[in-house]
Amino acid sequence: xxxxxxxxxxxxxxxxxxxxxxxxxxxxxxxxxxxxxxxxxxxxxxxxxxxxxxxxxxxxxxxxxxxxxxxxxxxxxxxxxxxxxxxxxxxxxxxxxxxxxxxxxxxxxxxxxxxxxxxxxxxxxxxxxxxxxxxxxxxxxxxxxxxxxxxxxxxxxxxxxxxxxxxxxxxxxxxxxxxxxxxxxxxxxxxxxxxxxxxxxxxxxxxxxxxxxxxxxxxxxxxxxxxxxxxxxxxxxxxxxxxxxxxxxxxxxxxxxxxxxxxxxxxxxxxxxxxxxxxxxxxxxxxxxxxxxxxxxxxxxxxxxxxxxxxxxxxxxxxx
Amino acid sequence: xxxxxxxxxxxxxxxxxxxxxxxxxxxxxxxxxxxxxxxxxxxxxxxxxxxxxxxxxxxxxxxxxxxxxxxxxxxxxxxxxxxxxxxxxxxxxxxxxxxxxxxxxxxxxxxxxxxxxxxxxxxxxxxxxxxxxxxxxxxxxxxxxxxxxxxxxxxxxxxxxxxxxxxxxxxxxxxxxxxxxxxxxxxxxxxxxxxxxxxxxxxxxxxxxxxxxxxxxxxxxxxxxxxxxxxxxxxxxxxxxxxxxxxxxxxxxxxxxxxxxxxxxxxxxxxxxxxxxxxxxxxxxxxxxxxxxxxxxxxxxxxxxxxxxxxxxxxxxxxx
Numbered sequence: 001x002x003x004x005x006x007x008x009x010x011x012x013x014x015x016x017x018x019x020x021x022x023x024x025x026x027x028x029x030x031x032x033x034x035x036x037x038x039x040x041x042x043x044x045x046x047x048x049x050x051x052x053x054x055x056x057x058x059x060x061x062x063x064x065x066x067x068x069x070x071x072x073x074x075x076x077x078x079x080x081x082x083x084x085x086x087x088x089x090x091x092x093x094x095x096x097x098x099x100x101x102x103x104x105x106x107x108x109x110x111x112x113x114x115x116x117x118x119x120x121x122x123x124x125x126x127x128x129x130x131x132x133x134x135x136x137x138x139x140x141x142x143x144x145x146x147x148x149x150x151x152x153x154x155x156x157x158x159x160x161x162x163x164x165x166x167x168x169x170x171x172x173x174x175x176x177x178x179x180x181x182x183x184x185x186x187x188x189x190x191x192x193x194x195x196x197x198x199x200x201x202x203x204x205x206x207x208x209x210x211x212x213x214x215x216x217x218x219x220x221x222x223x224x225x226x227x228x229x230x231x232x233x234x235x236x237x238x239x240x241x242x243x244x245x246x247x248x249x250x251x252x253x254x255x256x257x258x259x260x261x262x263x264x265x266x267x268x269x270x271x272x273x274x275x276x277x278x279x280x281x282x283x284x285x286x287x288x289x290x291x292x293x294x295x296x297x298x299x300x301x302x303x304x305x306x307x308x309x310x311x312x313x314x315x316x317x318x319x320x
Numbered sequence: 321x322x323x324x325x326x327x328x329x330x331x332x333x334x335x336x337x338x339x340x341x342x343x344x345x346x347x348x349x350x351x352x353x354x355x356x357x358x359x360x361x362x363x364x365x366x367x368x369x370x371x372x373x374x375x376x377x378x379x380x381x382x383x384x385x386x387x388x389x390x391x392x393x394x395x396x397x398x399x400x401x402x403x404x405x406x407x408x409x410x411x412x413x414x415x416x417x418x419x420x421x422x423x424x425x426x427x428x429x430x431x432x433x434x435x436x437x438x439x440x441x442x443x444x445x446x447x448x449x450x451x452x453x454x455x456x457x458x459x460x461x462x463x464x465x466x467x468x469x470x471x472x473x474x475x476x477x478x479x480x481x482x483x484x485x486x487x488x489x490x491x492x493x494x495x496x497x498x499x500x501x502x503x504x505x506x507x508x509x510x511x512x513x514x515x516x517x518x519x520x521x522x523x524x525x526x527x528x529x530x531x532x533x534x535x536x537x538x539x540x541x542x543x544x545x546x547x548x549x550x551x552x553x554x555x556x557x558x559x560x561x562x563x564x565x566x567x568x569x570x571x572x573x574x575x576x577x578x579x580x581x582x583x584x585x586x587x588x589x590x591x592x593x594x595x596x597x598x599x600x601x602x603x604x605x606x607x608x609x610x611x612x613x614x615x616x617x618x619x620x621x622x623x624x625x626x627x628x629x630x631x632x633x634x635x636x637x638x639x640x
Contacts, residue, residue, distance in 0.1 A: 097471060135457040137457065154470045
């Protein structure tokens with residue numbers, strides 16, 4: 001199959017591209033290489049079935065042209081930064097909402113019949129039901145990031161209804177593992193490299209969060225692509241456990257062999273729109289036969305091992 | 321209070337402007353006068369407390385400047401056409417989603433502390449629970465219009481969380497009454513004026529729909545402005561009844577004294593994304609002490625009487 005991946009040089013996109021190439025598909029990667037990295041597609045670029053188009057999703061004409069002949073779109077490109085939304089309110093709307101509109105419109109004009117989309121558990125806001133199922137009570141948005149992904153979900157469903165596009169929408173917990181380059185494990189590891197004796201934690205450390213290893217994320221997506229029964233299918237993706245930020249800190253410190261003094265910014269939220277408890281009910285995707293191979297702890301350890309083996313990544317990015 | 325109304329020359333916006341002026345507020349109306357009409361603000365324009373700015377919400381600099389000094393925003397401007405979304409997919413996103421983003425960003429930069437927003441029962445898609453409460457199961461969008469309003473709701477809630485803006489979100493059923501100029505009563509009346517002996521109906525006529533008179537809509541909005549307890553408050557607005565399209569046709573024909581041959585396009589939906597059953601649970605807004613004065617039948621009769629007294633409106637617009 002000829003597959004089009006947006007954000008193909010990003011964390012999840014590049015892992016997905018590698019998988020799709022391995023099983024024999026042709027992959028057109030589309031990435032503007034701002035947060036995406038050439039290093040992540042080293043191996044893909046050596047495969048003659050892979051092509052990279054370096055361009056912006058907001059450049060509609062380029063996008064439309066690039067998508068010619070595609071049989072399915074995996075739309076992974078996004079501004080994935082939840083925390084700093086209020087500092088640049090336009091970013092989530094442009095890179096998540098309008099970009100998704102452009103992807104759908106390009107699909108419509110190119111008659112591409114199917115899309116898989118990386119949404120987020122953040123669309124549940126502060127969920128009224130935990131573990132949170134896909135049919136949770138209609139949520140109120142608490143972050144610009146969540147709002148922009150919710151908007152994208154709505155566009156995808158409406159395009160599906162109007163034009164018969166098959167849609168798979170995945171609401172991710174935080175994803176970890178090889179090529180992870182953004183989030184609390186990254187931030188903590190950077191801190192501990194520069195001052196192993198102290199660690200500053202946003203919030204009170206008791207925020208309860210969920211994580212999934214990227215290889216489990218990719219296998220869940222592929223399971224749904226093969227088996228999801230509905231024209232619009234929505235799946236939470238996570239493990240059946242959660243951890244406290246403090247648990248995660250403990251595993252990180254143990255793995256790298258440090259014992260820092262912990263300080264806390266305080267409060268039950270790390271930042272505006274931070275969700276103090278994220279735990280998704282993933283029975284729907286499990287009912288298709290998928291299950292994760294990594295526990296949260298194993299995912300965090302795998303991530304640290306990856307970052308320790310790839311210190312250029314820690315060095316190459318500014319703190320957020 | 322100095323109040324800023326987007327869509328002030330539109331159907332609901334102009335009714336709201338008249339009310340706010342009557343009770344002594346200063347009103348800045350913002351309207352690009354594409355679907356809005358100068359005739360609707362005849363009386364407002366004679367009030368020295370009213371000012372109209374003819375401009376587009378997509379012109380951010382003008383919007384920002386126009387909003388200077390406003391103490392509350394009523395954001396009514398929208399592309400209100402549910403039916404033709406698939407023919408111009410960009411319209412709903414620009415005029416509903418991006419326009420709402422611009423309103424919020426202008427509010428943020430002008431420190432405007434409160435917004436009231438006209439959302440729609442269409443955000444429930446084909447609701448799993450009827451009558452549908454605000455906390456219905458997380459819906460799947462079935463129209464580009466609903467998706468664009470859902471996106472706007474999400475933006476409003478997220479801005480509220482990030483910047484402390486008070487938000488009132490109203491999910492309307494279809495609104496009827498004076499200055500109504502779009503929808504099935506309008507379309508049927510136009511048909512019957514040109515050929516009283518026949519009436520063509522989209523769908524099978526059995527679609528069950530809800531309507532609310534615009535004066536009841538305005539009183540509900542004002543009740544919530546005064547009494548809504550939460551920073552983000554979401555209210556369904558409708559009556560506690562619904563009717564079939566065929567009922568509505570009967571009342572229309574009876575009121576104007578015709579007995580046309582009815583033909584049907586067939587199927588349980590009038591168009592792609594049409595919802596065969598809309599009936600909202602309005603107990604939340606009723607718990608604030610509001611109730612509607614018009615039944616659906618009375619609202620439809622009032623609308624016909626208005627249109628018969630204002631035939632220029634029927635003559636002046638193309639069929640959609």
